[in-house]
Amino acid sequence: MTVALPPLREVIRAHGLTASKALGQNFLFDQQLLDRIARVPGDLSGAEVLEVGPGPGGLTRSLLAAGARVTAIERDRRCIPALAELGEAYPGQLTVIEGDALAIDHAGLFEGKPHVVANLPYNVGTALFVGWLSAGWTPWWESLTLMFQREVADRIVAQANDDAYGRLAVLAQWRSTPRIAMPVHRSAFTPPPKVMSAVVHVVPGDQPDGVRLRTLETLTAAAFGQRRKMLRASLKGMPGALAAVEGLGIDPTRRAETVSVGEFCAIARVIDAGK
């Protein structure tokens, strides 16, 4: 459906939406780029979508035009009238919630499983992402399509022995498949942030048998808390961890950054089996 809407820059001007640094506001105006982001999760026609931080509604436009039913959470009350106009242009497709996305139960907003699509505010992006990954499994979301600083995106998709490999990679990969869907140049944003960005797409997978999130979290906190140390030193304080490493034939002189996601899962499984 093609709907005639004023240019986004005009919306910004009309509603006095000067970008707030405190709210992590870096807006996207390039509708082609926004359409490409909205295509990352696949066909959204009739699908439910959660968008966090719609701002003036650039990405929201693309999601609505793709036929999605969008629930958007925005903290900046100045944006609400602009979003209301967008809702009028797409009757019945847009629900706007004014509030802090960190304080809202997202799962409870939907009857089915929504795709989450967002150009996240950088200051709360990682906290939201970790919360979505730590939800009960299988998760309440169908997929995540999220803009991050490039450095964070690299940490999410990193493999063992990569510089960016750490806890976030293990948390993101042990029961999901994250990939970088597209890099986004800093000049695409208004105002441009200091760093480059990337859109990450995450599809949930199966939880490996016998592996508990809590154990994996404790294990990776210990291992990466002292990432330059050998496992035999960094895991010394975690009951059962070193015995599990040795029982699995993993060399305890290795460092956390060399241990694959699959190996961390195996260690966590053996620790729990021994309890």
Ligand SMILES: C[S@@+](CC[C@H](N)C(=O)[O-])C[C@H]1O[C@@H](n2cnc3c(N)ncnc32)[C@H](O)[C@@H]1O
């Ligand atoms: C990077 S901007 C993206 C704006 C718009 N989606 C775009 O792509 O141009 C992030 C948006 O998140 C909003 N925001 C910041 N913190 C928030 C929070 N805790 N909960 C909900 N929205 C928040 C900001 O007001 C801003 O509109």
